Amino acid sequence: MPEDGSTEVHIATKRIVDEFRQRGALTPESVVSAGFGQWDRVVPSWLILSALMSVVRARGEKGRSAAAQVPVDLTKTGLSHDEAALVVASLLGDVAGAWDVQARGLLTLQSMLGLFCAMADEDSLSPQQLDDLYEIGEEICRETVRSGDRIRPPVRGVEMGPWDASEEAAPRLDRVDLGGLRVPSSDGFELQPMYAGESILAVTVIQGPTAIQLQAFRSERAGSWEGIRQELLNRIRLLGGSASEWFGPVGVEIRAEVPVTDPAGRPARRRIKILGCDGPRWTLRGFVSGLGGEPDSTDDWAYETFTETVVVPDVWDGRDTTIALRWPQAERQ
Structure with a gap:
């Protein structure tokens, strides 16, 4: 040398x-x-x-x-x-x-x-x-x-999350126990449930100017995020929005602009990112909005929250594919 x-x-x-x-x-x-x-x-x-x-x-x-x-x-x-x-x-x-x-x-x-x-x-x-x-x-x-592999991504369940409840490699963090999901907590964060009747289907985690809505689905087949991704792309475009696929920190994600109504009742557009990952018997989806949803954002908090979430697929009532949540029981996981 x-x-x-x-x-x-x-x-x-x-x-x-x-x-x-x-x-x-x-x-x-x-x-x-x-x-x-x-x-x-x-x-x-x-x-x-x-x-x-x-x-x-x-x-x-x-x-x-x-x-x-x-x-x-x-x-x-x-x-x-x-x-x-x-x-x-x-x-x-x-x-x-x-x-x-x-x-x-x-x-x-x-x-x-x-x-x-x-x-x-x-x-x-x-x-x-x-x-x-x-x-x-x-x-x-x-x-x-x-x-030995020039494009090998980190292995989910071994080197990175989202994690399955059965996986011992998951880092021990303070998480909020929501039944089907265990969501990492942090100072100043806020949780907001999304109800369908009396059932909680998703939770929005808010930290400062960024929010991520987490929802998990039961799945017995591989590659389900790919299928969900195509459905979301088609749906966003049919509603008058624009959407494309990008390689992100947790794999292929969707970056989109969706039509919304602003507080004054006027048509507007909101930029979001949609993350997804397949695990054993489940798929976790995350809608990122606010600062973290901007395409050029350097705010990685939403990605970190997504990858540190634990999915508990056995919390499932068998009626549809959504893994139901309960509200909430904070404990160290």
Whole structure:
């Protein structure tokens, strides 16, 4: 390893980026050394992709949409403005965008390098900041290679929740016992039940400007969140709203704008996120609204509440698929 601590792949990444920035293209030797499309070992193109994703996400956290992130100068990318916006959207987590990018072959070594260099220039990233991005990217890449699966998400029930009541891996937290759900509590939080007659079908958990409504369903079949997700997408669109699928911290989620009536009785639109996860014999769904429901929100409280919730599927009266709740019994779980 060189004296400055950089690895060979780190140095090769810097050389490739510098060459592309100066020439707008790479020599055949550099194209080969970039290793684009190789995911079984750490190569410069993988570091560049990781660095590009970091830059895109940092811009997104500042409230910049995919279209607003597109660099002014796209000459070196080989992309049109709409194509570049689609690539950026896919890097932000747009599921449909990711499929479109893949089908159209838009994420190439040239487009990736062109976008990264243009964004780095627009954001005036220093050489040290670029080195930091490469270093972080290399750590991520090496860890994914060690794991044996470059896209493996955390395993529900082992590494993350939502949890089943039978799973011993669930962290011991202060939770409110609602029968079918045990919901994590926190200072200043509020619970609001949703009734159907005398039965409680869902609970809304509120913390400051963010709320998440939790509802669990009994299911004996796998993949039920996928089916529920398609039903919700269709329903929202039929009601005049807009909805799309995105990769989020807990898997594929829905981001939507739904028609509502404001306090003055005027038509308005509300932005929400809909989370979902399948467990053994159940599906948990969460409607996130308020600050956390905004597409560019960095408020992770709703995700944390969702993943730390425990589902008790045996609390079920057998009449329909909804796991009923009771109100409430606070205890340490």
